[in-house]
Amino acid sequence: AQSVTQLDSHVSVSEGTPVLLRCNYSSSYSPSLFWYVQHPNKGLQLLLKYTSAATLVKGINGFEAEFKKSETSFHLTKPSAHMSDAAEYFCVVSDLTGFQKLVFGTGTRLLVSP
Amino acid sequence: NAGVTQTPKFRVLKTGQSMTLLCAQDMNHEYMYWYRQDPGMGLRLIHYSVGEGTTAKGEVPDGYNVSRLKKQNFLLGLESAAPSQTSVYFCASSFGTSESFGPGTRLTVL
Numbered sequence: 001a002q003s004v005t006q007l008d009s010h011v012s013v014s015e016g017t018p019v020l021l022r023c024n025y026s027s028s029y030s031p032s033l034f035w036y037v038q039h040p041n042k043g044l045q046l047l048l049k050y051t052s053a054a055t056l057v058k059g060i061n062g063f064e065a066e067f068k069k070s071e072t073s074f075h076l077t078k079p080s081a082h083m084s085d086a087a088e089y090f091c092v093v094s095d096l097t098g099f100q101k102l103v104f105g106t107g108t109r110l111l112v113s114p
Numbered sequence: 115n116a117g118v119t120q121t122p123k124f125r126v127l128k129t130g131q132s133m134t135l136l137c138a139q140d141m142n143h144e145y146m147y148w149y150r151q152d153p154g155m156g157l158r159l160i161h162y163s164v165g166e167g168t169t170a171k172g173e174v175p176d177g178y179n180v181s182r183l184k185k186q187n188f189l190l191g192l193e194s195a196a197p198s199q200t201s202v203y204f205c206a207s208s209f210g211t212s213e214s215f216g217p218g219t220r221l222t223v224l
Contacts, residue, residue, distance in 0.1 A: 009154070036215075043204065043217040044157075090156055101172075102147075102213065104156035 002027045002093045006105035014113050019063075019078040021108045023091035026072065033074040034092040034102070035065055044090070050074065061085070086112045116140055118216035120205050126222045127195045135190040135219050137205030145208045146188040147172075148180060150201040151218075157204060163188055195223045 007022040025031060035047040048059025055067045065076045074091060091105040121136040137146065144165050149157040149172075159172030163182040177199060179191045188207075192199060200223045205216040 034213075044215040046213070101159065101162065102157075104149075104158070106154055106156045 002029075002031065002103045004091045004093045004103060004105040006089075006091050006108050008108050009106070010109045010111065012111040012113065013081045015083055016080050019076070019081045019085065019110065021076040021089050021091075021110065023074045023076065023105060024072050025074060025091070025093045027093055032094045033065075033067060034094070035059065035063070035074075035076050036090045036092060037087050038090065038107075039087045047076070047089075081110075081112050083112050083114070086110055118205055118207055118214050120203075120216040120219050122219060123217070124220050126224065127192075128224050129196060131195050132191070132193050133195065133221075134192075135203055135205075135221075137188045137190070137207075137216060138186055139188075139207040139214070140186060141207060141209070141214065142185070143207035143209045143214075144185075146182065147206045147208070147213075148178070148188065148190045149204045149206065150174065151204060152201050160190065160203075197223045199223050 003026045005024045013019055030052055033050040036044045037047050038044050047063050048057045050057045050067045058064045063078045065074050067074055088107045088109050090107050092102050094102050118139045147162040148160040151157045158174045160174055160178050161169055161172050161180040163169045166185040169180045169182055181189045203219045206213050
């Protein structure tokens with residue numbers, strides 16, 4: 001069975017400082033991993049995805065994530081936070097075998113202060 | 115190209131009432147999904163479909179039924195709504211590793 005653990009329910013940063021949102025996964029198969037963002041009262045937007053190609057994945061809006069198999073981690077980072085980054089972020093795992101079913105983490109709310 | 119659309123966007127029901135949520139996609143995706151989102155719990159899969167005429171149970175299927183009579187549409191039904199079904203419902207469709215989400219339906223059951 002697959003699962004993801006988002007290690008922080010809330011992360012607070014100041015505008016212009018780095019962002020780190022942590023995610024650990026468990027999967028019996030070669031996983032696909034995703035980060036989605038959800039702004040208040042909005043739908044989900046795909047930030048980036050890892051599907052067994054390069055381990056460092058670049059996404060939209062300056063975000064990137066690194067797949068580390070030895071640590072079973074897929075942390076999301078951004079060098080400099082912007083006020084518009086304030087949102088909820090979901091780490092998601094799926095396997096590459098057969099039908100793809102996504103398993104969501106519980107989310108990390110990112111707060112950005114001026 | 116509208117992507118994934120959901121109807122309605124908001125709905126308030128009384129306990130025991132029934133309703134159907136409609137999801138439509140114009141990307142010719144084979145797979146479609148219904149999720150519910152509750153505070154602190156991420157998204158949980160209710161039902162999914164791997165093609166026209168097929169449906170399967172997800173993680174939290176109780177109290178819901180679905181139908182996929184046409185490839186582009188995936189309907190979620192609540193036969194007798196309960197307050198525990200108050201949630202935000204998201205539909206999604208996918209092909210390969212690309213999954214697209216609809217904007218969500220906020221349902222309140224009083």
